[in-house]
Amino acid sequence: MPELPEVETIRRSLAPCIGATIAAVDVWQWQLRKPVDRRALRSVVGRRIDQLLRRGKYLLVGLSDEQVLLLHFGMSGTLRIAPPEAQREEHDHLQLVLGDGRRLVLNDPRRFGLVWAGKLEETEELAQLGPDALSDDFTPEYLYRSLRRFSRAIKNVLLDQRVVAGIGNIYANEALFVAGLRPGRPARRLTRADAARLHAALRTTLSEAIAAGGSSIADFHDGNGRPGYFQLCFRVYDREGEPCITCGRAIRRVILTGRSSFFCPRCQH
Numbered sequence: 730m731p732e733l734p735e736v737e738t739i740r741r742s743l744a745p746c747i748g749a750t751i752a753a754v755d756v757w758q759w760q761l762r763k764p765v766d767r768r769a770l771r772s773v774v775g776r777r778i779d780q781l782l783r784r785g786k787y788l789l790v791g792l793s794d795e796q797v798l799l800l801h802f803g804m805s806g807t808l809r810i811a812p813p814e815a816q817r818e819e820h821d822h823l824q825l826v827l828g829d830g831r832r833l834v835l836n837d838p839r840r841f842g843l844v845w846a847g848k849l850e851e852t853e854e855l856a857q858l859g860p861d862a863l864s865d866d867f868t869p870e871y872l873y874r875s876l877r878r879f880s881r882a883i884k885n886v887l888l889d890q891r892v893v894a895g896i897g898n899i900y901a902n903e904a905l906f907v908a909g910l911r912p913g914r915p916a917r918r919l920t921r922a923d924a925a926r927l928h929a930a931l932r933t934t935l936s937e938a939i940a941a942g943g944s945s946i947a948d949f950h951d952g953n954g955r956p957g958y959f960q961l962c963f964r965v966y967d968r969e970g971e972p973c974i975t976c977g978r979a980i981r982r983v984i985l986t987g988r989s990s991f992f993c994p995r996c997q998h
């Protein structure tokens with residue numbers, strides 16, 4: 730959390746800020762996942778927000794002069810538009826003050842988020858990412874060939890951002906159910922047909938979640954403070970012991986490398 734659909738939801742909700750100039754930056758908490766680079770962050774002041782992009786779970790604020798502000802929301806981060814008169818809230822760590830007085834405020838209770846400013850080609854984080862799960866580069870054939878390289882569980886491979894960017898624990902569980910595949914199955918045993926089904930399931934699940942405004946667990950809200958609704962549509966995630974929506978059998982939970990994995994023992998093979 731937040732995964733691809735939540736970051737995409739934040740990105741879309743911030744569209745009213747495109748064209749605004751960053752007049753000032755205030756930082757209240759320098760210690761996030763990595764310390765915030767004071768000098769780099771100051772370099773965004775005076776620049777205009779030209780575009781908002783997303784790659785995997787990263788939000789890229791494209792600024793004038795080819796500068797970029799890169800944000801990762803860790804476990805619990807959000808970026809919201811606050812009116813000029815709004816008070817600072819608990820866990821607000823930094824804000825971009827826009828020319829018209831509005832502010833873009835980063836809130837992150839667990840502080841696993843990341844903020845970085847500089848030239849796009851200098852970002853180490855993005856260089857290591859695989860193709861975005863909704864991009865044209867992420868094809869069924871790419872997924873098949875990637876899975877063939879690993880003997881570990883399929884779900885663990887889906888969570889590896891170097892293989893495919895944007896998928897976290899919720900959407901990996903949900904897509905594997907839609908594809909009828911068990912999370913713990915060794916990745917390299919998947920056939921081409923399995924990989925094609927999984928690819929389609931990932932695209933569908935992520936698109937449905939974006940349409941629902943993301944999933945509001947861990948108190949997720951978009952840039953305007955609106956919650957998402959996809960948590961009401963979970964097929965298996967966090968439903969241990971509840972009946973499978975297809976066959977009625979109780980959903981099981983197992984732990985794979987420290988993460989809860991949910992599946993139907995009858996529908997997933």
Ligand SMILES: [Zn+2]
Pocket residue numbers: 973974975976977978993994995996997
């Ligand atoms: Zn079932």
